[in-house]
Amino acid sequence: MVGIHVAALIVFVILVGVDTSQPSGAPGRFAAAAGWFLAGILLAPLITVGAIIWSTTLRRRIRKNAPPSRAHDIVQTDQPVHVAPPRVAPTRPEEPLAPRSDADRSDRSSYSTRAEARAAAAAEKAEVDDVVGRAAHHAPPPSPPRKAPPTPSDRPYMLLGSDKYKSTEVEGEFARTSEIAAVVKTFTGRSLRLDHEVEIPDVPAILRTEPENRYHRRAIMVVIEGSHVGYLARDDADRYHAAISRVERAGYVPTTRARLWAVQRRGWDEAKKVHARVSLALNEPHLLHPVNEPPTVAYSLLPWGNAVQVTGEENHLDAISPHVNPGSESIAIGTLHRVEMKSARGLVKHTVEVRIDGRAVGSLTATTSPHFLPTIEHLERDGLTAATWVKVKGSAIAAQVAVQAARAPELPPKWFAGPTTIPSLSELSQ
Structure with a gap:
């Protein structure tokens, strides 16, 4: 653009010089110079606008006739062009995709327009992103989106x-x-x-x-x-x-x-x-589920609560060992029973005995038993046994047992609506 303005200025100077070289007197030369000066002022913008229009048109023609960009791997040919439809990234590819080799790229169909090439490239990027995303995780490749099959049981x-x-x-x-x-x-x-x-x-x-x-x-x-x-x-x-x-x-x-x-x-x-x-x-x-089966008598299961330690486990290892998971802990279903104990003075005290599958595994202390006695008595009036979650940890020679049950003041209102039970997992698996 600067070159166009310089060329216009040179032409203007030459014309002014030619005109002022004629012997027409000072007034004539001044008038001619002024005229050419005004003409230059008017012609310079017109020349500039024309140059802009011409250069824009020329660039469009060059761009239209230029070969496509190699960024999209487009190949021109004199043969009839077959345009491959844009590929949609599959939700569940049949097999993991490997990176494309140069030979694969050379076999790709030609595209007639840059827009189609960009669409195909975008589809390929989405497909690769899908595979890379699954590789980053370790989940199995997903099935096609679908509704889940009918559940065989609604229980x-x-x-x-x-x-x-x-x-x-x-x-x-x-x-x-x-x-x-x-x-x-x-x-x-x-x-x-x-x-x-x-x-x-x-x-x-x-x-x-x-x-x-x-x-x-x-x-x-x-x-x-x-x-x-x-x-x-x-x-x-x-x-x-x-x-x-x-x-x-x-x-x-x-x-x-x-x-x-x-x-x-x-x-x-x-x-x-x-x-x-x-x-x-x-x-x-x-x-995820208890190691034993629910009680065979009528019962109601207490909600899960904070752990309460059981005492006297060392006296019942034969009843505890079948439910021990070596090196870890396990969950069993136990029952709570009110028992009477006489003190040295002959006073009768009520404590809570813990049983698993009907066999005693320990008891609660005189301090912790009152937290569960009201619940046990409430269920006994309805002909039910108080069942509880029991956490067992240890080995065949030493074990710890803890009751995981809500105390009487912690029972929610919905628990009193009716007995709470859990299914037996041996019902069909046997």
């Missing part, structure tokens, strides 16, 4: 620890965002909105084994409101598979509590995308 079995902190992460949510969005709408009554985060802190979740999963025969899927929202990580599925399978063999549906978080945001291509996270409350596998 839920609430796993122990379902009321604890939800710290077990679910994986594969990225492939089931439509199902998660539907779950959010079911619980909140409205669809996800752009950049509006939604959290459902407590929702029932079903765990279901998926032996037909060809990527991982021990896969465990997570279902919320009938929608498949993800999987347990591969390592977690291997650890929990036996415990979950035992509940299913007994004809029940393993159930726990979950937390769900979701938000809709715009992606790098300006398209709206749902991001979600699901986490579960899960005990260690050996603590």
Whole structure:
């Protein structure tokens, strides 16, 4: 642009010099110079505008006729052009994708426009991102988005620890965002909105084994409101598979509590995308259900509560040892019974004896027994036995037993509505 202005100035000077060289007198020369000066002022902008228009047109022609950018690996040919349709990133690829080699790139179909090339490149990037995302996690490759298959039984079995902190992460949510969005709408009554985060802190979740999963025969899927929202990580599925399978063999549906978080945001291509996270409350596998069966007599199970230490376990090791998990702890179902004891002065005192499968494993002290005596007496009037969760830890030669039950003042109102029982897992598995 500077060169155009310099050229216009040189032409102006030459013209002024030619005109002023004529012998027409000083007034004539001045008038001619003034005229050429005004003409130069008027012509300079016109020349500049014309140059801009001409250069813009020339650049467009060059860009139109130039070969496509190598960034998209486009190959021009004189043969008829076959345009490959844009590929959509599969939700569940048939097999892991390997990086493309140079030979693969040379065999790609040609594209007729840059827009189609960009669309294909974007689809390929999304496909690679999908595979890389699954590789970063250790969950089995996800199945195509679908509704969960019909449940063979509608009898839920609430796993122990379902009321604890939800710290077990679910994986594969990225492939089931439509199902998660539907779950959010079911619980909140409205669809996800752009950049509006939604959290459902407590929702029932079903765990279901998926032996037909060809990527991982021990896969465990997570279902919320009938929608498949993800999987347990591969390592977690291997650890929990036996415990979950035992509940299913007994004809029940393993159930726990979950937390769900979701938000809709715009992606790098300006398209709206749902991001979600699901986490579960899960005990260690050996603590998901008791090691023994529920009482055979009529009973009502007390809610889980703070631990109360049992005394005298050393006198009942033969009754405790069958329920010990060496190197760890286990959960059993016990019963609480009121017994009379006479002091040295002949006074009668009531204490609580703890039994597992009808056999005594210890007793509560005179200080802790009064916390449970009112509950025991209340249930006895209704012809029921007080059942409790019992935590056992130790070995065949030494053991510790603790009662995990709510004390009488801690019982919630809903507990008094009727007997609380749990299913027997041996009902169908035997």
